[in-house]
Amino acid sequence: MTDLLTIQGQADVRGSRVLSQLISDGVCRSAWHADRALSTNTTALDQIHKGELLPTDCPRVFLADIQTAGRGRHGRQWISETDNLAVSMVVDAGEVASPSAKLLPISVGVAIAQAIEHQIAPMRVQLKWPNDIWLNNSKLAGILIERSSVAPELAVVGMGINVGSAPEQAVSLMSATGRPIDKLEVLESIIIQVSDIMKSHDDHVINEFRSRCLLTRKRITFQYHGMDRSGECLGIDEHGRMNVQTEDGMTTIESGEVSLVRF
Structure with missing residues (x-):
């Protein structure tokens, strides 16, 4: 069993408080927070490889105020500055009866969409299969799910959300809404929604995705x-x-x- 909340460097106190509250509320069992990291997914995988992260620690959240070498799908780079959100959540997929393991990317996409829509209502988010979140016809967020051969039952769910700024041809929550968005409020909402959707039935997840599918009939x-x-x-x-x-x-x-x- 690891420490419930591990803090490294000069991590944002507000972020640590959010993580501490999520642990107290039973949304996650433990968390790791740093002011800077190469990649939250890499940090999580390293802890799994070293035997420092066990199923009893999960769900475990990894938050970096700044991510300097994050990864997207197909080896693409995802850099996250202080105004954006880089977070990973390790879940014990062996404990998740529904949705099934194959629906995990879709389930997480739906959860992120629901969390973001709560922040920007009445605007609607779209989901681009298999694991991108779009807003106003541009990419807003991405998901990368990885596993380690050391503990294949543990799924590392990496999530990157453009909150305050975005690269070229992408969109941020602030640019889409025209107002500042607190990334820690987005963080709290996303972790709660991801945790909740793990208890949902498959047909609910499928229907929620279909209602937001960017590509259908395209x-x-x-x-x-x-x-x-x-x-x-x-x-x-x-x-x-x-x-x-x-x-x-x-x-x-x-x-x-x-x-x-x-x-």
Whole structure:
């Protein structure tokens, strides 16, 4: 069992208070907070590899005020300054009966969307399969889920949200709403929603995703068995897989990169 709350460096006191409250409320069992980190996912994986993070410590939240070498999917870099949110949550997927493990990326996307919509109502967030969150037709946040062979039952759920600023061709909550957004309020809401959705039924998660799906009825491009393909997105099935109508018939995609065709 690790310390309930580990603080490193000159971490923002307000952030530590939020984490402490989440632990007290039973939303998570432990947390790690630093003023700066290369990557919250990397820190979490390192603790798992060293045997410092056990299932009894989970859910465990990792928060960095500044992330300097975060990772997105396919090795893309995700740098988070002080006005943005870089957080990882380690969950014991073996304890999660519903939603099923294959729905984890979709479940987390729905949870982030619900948390953000609570902050910016009545605006609605869209979800781009498999794990991006969009707002105003631009990327707002991303999810990266990783596991370690040392403890494959533990899923490291990395989340990056553009709160106060965004890279080119992306959007932040502040630019979309025209007002300052407290990233720690976003943090608290997201961790609560992720924790709650782990208790939801699969059909609820699927329906919530479908209601926000960015790609449904849109023309998309994708890779299938190493080949570039295109077609009309028909949405996700009950297993969270993407169905696409191509000129050769319907194709079901379990994972991979999907792009919206812009005219």
